[in-house]
Amino acid sequence: MxxxxxxxxxxxxxxxxxxxxxxSVGRPLKTAEAAFRQQFFAPWQDSGVEPWGDWLGIIELFTKGLSKMFNAPASEFCPQVNLSSALTKLVMSVARLQRDGAVILMSEIDFPSMGFALKKALPKNCELRFIPKEQDITDANVWDAHLTTDIDMVFVSHAYSNTGQLSPVHDIVSTAKSRGILTLIDIAQSAGVVPMDLAALQADFMIGSSVKWLCGGPGAAYLWVNSQHIADCQPKDVGWFSHENPFEFDIHDFRYHSSALKFWGGTPSVAPYAIAAHSIDYFCQLxxxxxxxxxxxxxxxxxxxxxxxxxxxxxxxxxxxxxxxxxxxxxxxxxxxxxxxxxxxxxxxxxxxxxxxxxxxxxxxxxxxxxxxxxxx
Structure with missing residues (x-):
C-alpha cells in the first residue's frame, strides 16, 4: 500500500x-493552479477575442470527466453550483413530484440541507417521509420495509457524512424499481472513493460534488439524469443556457435543450469547473x-x-x-x-x-x- x-x-x-x-474538503493538486491559469485566465488575458469559446470547452471537459468516472453518457450530466440547488431544480421539474399527495422518502440522518431543499421544492400538500435515525440504513431490509407503494421517489445518500455508513444502493434501486418508485442518489460523500457505475446501477437521478474526495474545490457540483427521463423533465429555473440553441436570441421562443443541460440556467460559472475538470481527470486515471x-x-x-x-x-x-x-x-x-x-x-x-x-x-x-x-x- x-x-x-x-x-x-x-x-x-x-x-x-x-x-x-x-x-470535508480534499487537498488540491500541485498542478491545479497552472491548469487553472491555462484554461481559464489564458483565453481571457492573452487574446483579444472574447473567451467564451474556450471557457465552454472547460464545461465539456468537466462532463466528459464525469462520464468516464461514473460510466454514463456526458449528455446526461449538467453542471450545478451546489447539491441543494440541483435537488430543488430536479424536484420542481418532475410532474409526478409536483402533484397532490406526492411522497418522498429519505433518512433522518441525511445531510440537513437536502431535507431543507426538498421541503421547499415540494408543494405544501406533499409529504417528506423519514426513516427514523435509530434504524440501520446499511440494512437492505430496513429500506425494503419503508419503500411502500405510495412513495413517489426515494432519496438515498450513498454515504452518510456523520456516521460513516454506506447505503446498499443496488438493493434500494432494485426494490424501488420493482415498486414503481423513482430513485435519486446523493454521492457527495462517496464520489471518487467508492466506485459508482451508473450503467449498472440504473438509478433515475444523481447529484454530486467535486469538493471532497475529488479534490476539485467548491462550486463544481453536478446533476445526472437518466436518459429515459430527460425529455419528461420540465425545469422551471431556466436561462439561456437551458435553451436548445442559447445563441438564437428569440425571446418569444424557448425550447428545452435536448440533453441534461436543460437544467443549466443562465450565464454559467466557469472557474470552478476548470479546477474540478483537471482534478477529475487525475482521479479517473487513478x-x-x-x-x-x-x-x-x-x-x-x-x-x-x-x-x-x-x-x-x-x-x-x-x-x-x-x-x-x-x-x-x-x-x-x-x-x-x-x-x-x-x-x-x-x-x-x-x-x-x-x-x-x-x-x-x-x-x-x-x-x-x-x-x-x-x-x-
Missing part, C-alpha cells in the same frame, strides 16, 4: 502534519477502485487498534471512506492532542471523523494511533 501512496503523495499540496479531513482499496486499508489499521472506539461500521461493505471514533469523556483531550500535532480531523455528534485519502499513508495512521494512545492514558 505504501508504494501506491508514494506514487501519488507528491502530487498534492500538503501542509505539515496529517490531513484527514477529506470528508481509478476509484485503487482509492477505495487504499482508503479501506488505512481505516482497517485503525479499526484493528481501536475496535471498541469505532462506532462507524466494522464491515467494509457497509462503511464509507470515513471512520467515526468515539472516546466518550476523553474526546476533548483527544481532539486537543491531535490539533497540537497538526493532525486534521473534526468531530460531530457521533464522534471524531477521520478520512484518509490517497496522499495519506501508514505513517499518518500510526502517528494518529500513537497520539490517541497518549491522550487516553
Amino acid at each position: 505504501d508504494d501506491l501512496t508514494n506514487n501519488h503523495k507528491h502530487d498534492f499540496m500538503l501542509a505539515p502534519g496529517s490531513y484527514l479531513l477529506n470528508h 481509478g476509484s477502485d485503487k482509492l477505495r482499496q487504499h482508503n479501506q486499508h488505512l481505516i482497517e489499521l485503525v479499526a484493528n487498534e481501536l475496535d471498541s472506539e469505532l462506532v462507524s461500521p466494522r464491515e467494509q461493505d457497509k462503511r464509507s471512506g470515513t471512520m467515526i471514533l468515539n472516546f466518550g469523556q476523553r474526546q476533548p483531550q483527544v481532539m486537543s492532542t491531535l490539533k497540537s500535532a497538526n493532525i486534521s480531523v473534526d468531530a460531530r455528534s457521533q464522534g471524531i471523523r477521520v478520512s484518509p485519502h490517497i496522499y495519506n499513508d501508514e505513517a499518518d495512521i500510526l502517528r494518529l494511533l500513537e497520539l490517541v494512545r497518549t491522550a487516553v492514558k
Whole structure:
C-alpha cells in the first residue's frame, strides 16, 4: 500500500502534519493552479477575442470527466453550483413530484440541507417521509420495509457524512424499481472513493460534488439524469443556457435543450469547473477502485487498534471512506492532542471523523494511533 501512496503523495499540496479531513474538503493538486491559469485566465488575458469559446470547452471537459468516472453518457450530466440547488431544480421539474399527495422518502440522518431543499421544492400538500435515525440504513431490509407503494421517489445518500455508513444502493434501486418508485442518489460523500457505475446501477437521478474526495474545490457540483427521463423533465429555473440553441436570441421562443443541460440556467460559472475538470481527470486515471482499496486499508489499521472506539461500521461493505471514533469523556483531550500535532480531523455528534485519502499513508495512521494512545492514558 505504501508504494501506491508514494506514487501519488507528491502530487498534492500538503501542509505539515496529517490531513484527514477529506470528508470535508480534499487537498488540491500541485498542478491545479497552472491548469487553472491555462484554461481559464489564458483565453481571457492573452487574446483579444472574447473567451467564451474556450471557457465552454472547460464545461465539456468537466462532463466528459464525469462520464468516464461514473460510466454514463456526458449528455446526461449538467453542471450545478451546489447539491441543494440541483435537488430543488430536479424536484420542481418532475410532474409526478409536483402533484397532490406526492411522497418522498429519505433518512433522518441525511445531510440537513437536502431535507431543507426538498421541503421547499415540494408543494405544501406533499409529504417528506423519514426513516427514523435509530434504524440501520446499511440494512437492505430496513429500506425494503419503508419503500411502500405510495412513495413517489426515494432519496438515498450513498454515504452518510456523520456516521460513516454506506447505503446498499443496488438493493434500494432494485426494490424501488420493482415498486414503481423513482430513485435519486446523493454521492457527495462517496464520489471518487467508492466506485459508482451508473450503467449498472440504473438509478433515475444523481447529484454530486467535486469538493471532497475529488479534490476539485467548491462550486463544481453536478446533476445526472437518466436518459429515459430527460425529455419528461420540465425545469422551471431556466436561462439561456437551458435553451436548445442559447445563441438564437428569440425571446418569444424557448425550447428545452435536448440533453441534461436543460437544467443549466443562465450565464454559467466557469472557474470552478476548470479546477474540478483537471482534478477529475487525475482521479479517473487513478481509478476509484485503487482509492477505495487504499482508503479501506488505512481505516482497517485503525479499526484493528481501536475496535471498541469505532462506532462507524466494522464491515467494509457497509462503511464509507470515513471512520467515526468515539472516546466518550476523553474526546476533548483527544481532539486537543491531535490539533497540537497538526493532525486534521473534526468531530460531530457521533464522534471524531477521520478520512484518509490517497496522499495519506501508514505513517499518518500510526502517528494518529500513537497520539490517541497518549491522550487516553
